[in-house]
Structure formats: structure tokens, C-alpha cells
Amino acid sequence: MKAGAIVIVGAGQAGGWAAATLRGRGYAGRIVLLGDEPHAPYERPPLSKAVLGGQAAPESTELFSLERLAELDITFRPGVAATRLWPERHQVETSTGAVLDYDKLILCTGGRPIVPALPGADAAVVHVLRTRDDALRLRARLGPGRRIVIAGGGWIGLEVAATARQAGCATTVLEQAPRLCARSVPPGVSAHLAALHAGQGVALRLNASLRAVHARPEGGCVVELADGSRLEADAVVLGVGMQANDALAREAGIACERGVLVDEYCRTSAPDVLAAGDVAVAAPAGGGPIRLESWQNAQDQGAAAALSALDAGQPYQPSGAGGSERYGAMGQIAGLPGRGARE
Numbered sequence: 332m333k334a335g336a337i338v339i340v341g342a343g344q345a346g347g348w349a350a351a352t353l354r355g356r357g358y359a360g361r362i363v364l365l366g367d368e369p370h371a372p373y374e375r376p377p378l379s380k381a382v383l384g385g386q387a388a389p390e391s392t393e394l395f396s397l398e399r400l401a402e403l404d405i406t407f408r409p410g411v412a413a414t415r416l417w418p419e420r421h422q423v424e425t426s427t428g429a430v431l432d433y434d435k436l437i438l439c440t441g442g443r444p445i446v447p448a449l450p451g452a453d454a455a456v457v458h459v460l461r462t463r464d465d466a467l468r469l470r471a472r473l474g475p476g477r478r479i480v481i482a483g484g485g486w487i488g489l490e491v492a493a494t495a496r497q498a499g500c501a502t503t504v505l506e507q508a509p510r511l512c513a514r515s516v517p518p519g520v521s522a523h524l525a526a527l528h529a530g531q532g533v534a535l536r537l538n539a540s541l542r543a544v545h546a547r548p549e550g551g552c553v554v555e556l557a558d559g560s561r562l563e564a565d566a567v568v569l570g571v572g573m574q575a576n577d578a579l580a581r582e583a584g585i586a587c588e589r590g591v592l593v594d595e596y597c598r599t600s601a602p603d604v605l606a607a608g609d610v611a612v613a614a615p616a617g618g619g620p621i622r623l624e625s626w627q628n629a630q631d632q633g634a635a636a637a638l639s640a641l642d643a644g645q646p647y648q649p650s651g652a653g654g655s656e657r658y659g660a661m662g663q664i665a666g667l668p669g670r671g672a673r674e
Contacts, residue, residue: 337640338423338431340413340579341439342366344374344626345608345633347394349437352637354403362405363431367412370463371397376626378466379490384498385470389463413440416583418601435640438591438599438606439633440576442624446569447482451544456552457567460491472566475499480554480564482541484511488570489524492533493658502533503562507540531658541567573624575610588612590622595646597636607636613649623649 337353339346342364350364366372373392381387400407408425415424416436424430444459446452458469469491473479479495481488484506495502504511510521511528525535536556544567545553554562575590586592586600590612597605597613608629612622628649635647 336361336363336431336433337435337437338363338365338433339437339439340365340423341441341576341608341610342368342372342407342409343439343441343608344372344394344629345441345636346437346439347372348630348633349439349607349637349640350400350405351395351403352634353641354405356638356641356643358641360434362403363433364400364405364407365411365413365425366407366409367426368462368464369410371395371400371407371409373463374626375461378463379460379487380494382463382466383460383470383473383491384494389467392463413579416579416585416604418583418585418604421603434603436604437597437633437636437640438580438604438610439608439629439636440579440610441629442573442575442609444569445572445574447541447571449541449543451546451552452569454544454546454552456546456550456565457544457569459569460487461573469566469568473498473500476501477565478551478563479503479566479568480505480562481568481570483568483570483572484508484535484537485514485570485572486512488568489528491568491570492528493531496528496531496533497658503536503564504528504533505536505539505541505556507538509537511535511537527658573609575612575622577610580604580606580610588620592620595648596639596644597632597647598639605636605639607632613647621649 339349350362372394377392412426413423414426421433422430444461477500479500479502481492481504484504492502492504511524540557542557543555551565554564577587577591580591581587591606591610593606593611593613597607599606609624612620614620638644
């Protein structure tokens with residue numbers, strides 16, 4: 332590809348690796364990396380563990396420092412989001428009002444936590460965990476004797492539960508399904524996870540879901556469950572899933588289906604627009620569309636999208652590799668088992 336301009340929208344794991352890969356493969360043109368957070372690109376896995384628990388500084392999660400981005404001659408614009416995209420004109424507008432021309436554009440806009448439409452979900456006592464700032468806000472709520480209620484018994488909810496328990500919090504996990512991590516692991520693994528957390532003193536309530544959060548003026552709240560029961564809490568954490576940030580692509584007429592649809596070369600339905608990471612929906616060989624939410628996929632697919640932008644791409648097949656750490660024990664996932672998979 333001739334030297335021109337490549338704009339990367341999103342400065343997370345996928346966007347950061349896309350930018351670094353472009354330079355690593357000899358691309359000499361202009362690279363603009365837009366990040367809607369005020370921080371240098373960073374890794375998210377430590378947020379629910381070492382950062383939330385206070386064992387690591389937020390800065391330790393940096394993927395690439397500002398100095399390294401400058402060395403790579405990458406124009407990084409922190410705190411700047413893309414607000415409108417014109418694929419036919421090869422232009423993207425930013426939150427500053429600037430309009431950028433591009434030869435290729437890579438969408439790495441990631442996702443955001445799902446916040447259920449229930450009374451009290453917007454109260455200050457209710458938290459999500461996606462960004463460094465989220466982790467710091469929640470960390471201030473943790474401590475011996477604090478009561479933490481976590482809605483969601485998936486990976487992020489259980490990691491937060493482990494960190495809260497290790498901080499001395501009285502921790503309760505609410506899961507509306509009859510078992511933990513039901514969408515990603517078989518029943519035997521769910522049972523192991525339940526035993527692990529219960530053994531550490533986490534109260535697990537399965538087949539349970541939130542109805543409302545009643546914040547108190549003096550602090551804390553009452554958590555009302557769908558069955559009418561109530562729990563006292565100092566903080567509530569929502570870990571009920573993530574939705575793709577695909578509005579920019581959707582409004583530009585790019586094909587989306589719970590994320591931005593891409594082919595095996597990370598190409599979207601719009602010419603010269605690619606996508607990678609948590610926002611991208613790919614179709615693995617022999618399977619239907621899938622959107623993976625893992626740092627490994629974000630890193631690998633970000634690099635793959637960069638190669639495709641250079642017309643040097645290879646077919647990318649997501650591996651499904653991932654991991655989750657709790658109480659010092661690491662659990663690993665490998666592969667993409669189908670619905671008919673057995674233990």
C-alpha cells in the first residue's frame with residue numbers, strides 16, 4: 332500500500348496493536364489513533380484484579396506509553412472520539428469538530444457495559460467496570476466489612492467478587508441463570524467455580540436478578556430482587572454483559588449485527604473500512620457469527636486488521652483463547668466449542 336493516512340478509531344488493545352503493527356510492518360504513512368479516554372492505550376484485564384485491589388497503579392496497565400507512541404510517529408489524540416463517518420468520502424469527523432481524511436480506517440471502538448433499565452440503576456452507589464476510572468471509583472468502595480452486591484455471575488462479575496472478598500468485603504453475587512458463566516462453560520466448570528467462590532465466603536444467589544436499587548441519602552442502598560427479597564449494600568456492581576459500540580458504523584450504513592460484521596480479512600461492508608476487537612463480529616470456520624470479548628482476540632485481530640489495511644492480510648480465525656484469574660488461580664479457555672459440545 333502506498334503511504335497515505337490510516338485512521339484508527341479506538342485506542343484499546345485492538346487499536347493499540349493495530350497502530351504498532353502498521354509501523355512494525357514498515358508502513359511509512361500517517362497514523363492517527365483516536366482514543367475517547369484521556370489515557371494512553373492500556374490493557375483491561377488487570378482492572379478487575381490488581382488495580383481494583385490496590386496492588387497495582389493504573390499507569391502500570393499501559394500498553395504503549397505516550398513516549399513510545401511518539402517514537403513510532405503515531406499521532407495519538409486522547410479524549411477524542413469519532414462522531415460521524417462518511418465511507419464514500421473517506422472522511423471521519425471527531426468530537427473536536429475536525430474532519431480527517433483517510434485511505435484506510437480501522438474501527439476498534441470496543442464495547443460498553445450493559446446497564447439494565449431498572450429503578451436506581453443511575454445512582455452513584457451503582458458501578459460498572461470497564462475503564463481505569465471505573466476501577467478507581469469502585470476501589471474507593473472496597474474495604475473490610477463493606478457490603479458489595481454484584482449483579483452477574485459471568486467472568487467480570489466473578490473477578491470483581493474475588494477481589495472484593497480478598498479486600499475483606501461481604502460479597503454477594505446475583506446470577507439470573509441456574510449456574511455461573513452459563514453462556515461460556517459447561518455445567519461441570521460452573522460447579523467448580525461455584526465451589527471455589529463459596530469456599531472463599533462469597534454468597535451466591537442463583538436464579539436471582541435485580542428489580543431495583545434504592546439509594547439512601549446517608550450512603551449505601553437497599554437492593555431489591557425480583558422475588559421481593561432485599562439486601563443491604565454499600566455498593567452495587569453491574570456485570571450483566573457488554574454491548575458493542577457499533578453506532579458509528581451503523582449510522583454510516585455499514586452492516587452490523589450486534590457489532591460490526593467483518594469477513595476473514597477484518598473487512599467491513601464499506602470499502603477501506605476494517606474492524607477489530609470487541610466491536611467486530613466474525614464468522615469462524617464452520618460456525619455462525621460470533622463477537623469475542625477477550626484481550627487476546629482484540630490483540631490478534633487488531634494486528635490482523637492492520638495487515639489487511641496494508642493489503643498483506645491473511646485469513647483471521649479467532650481462537651477463542653482467554654483466561655480469568657481468581658484467588659491466585661488462573662482458569663484458561665481454549666477453542667470455540669459449539670452448542671453440542673460435551674464435557
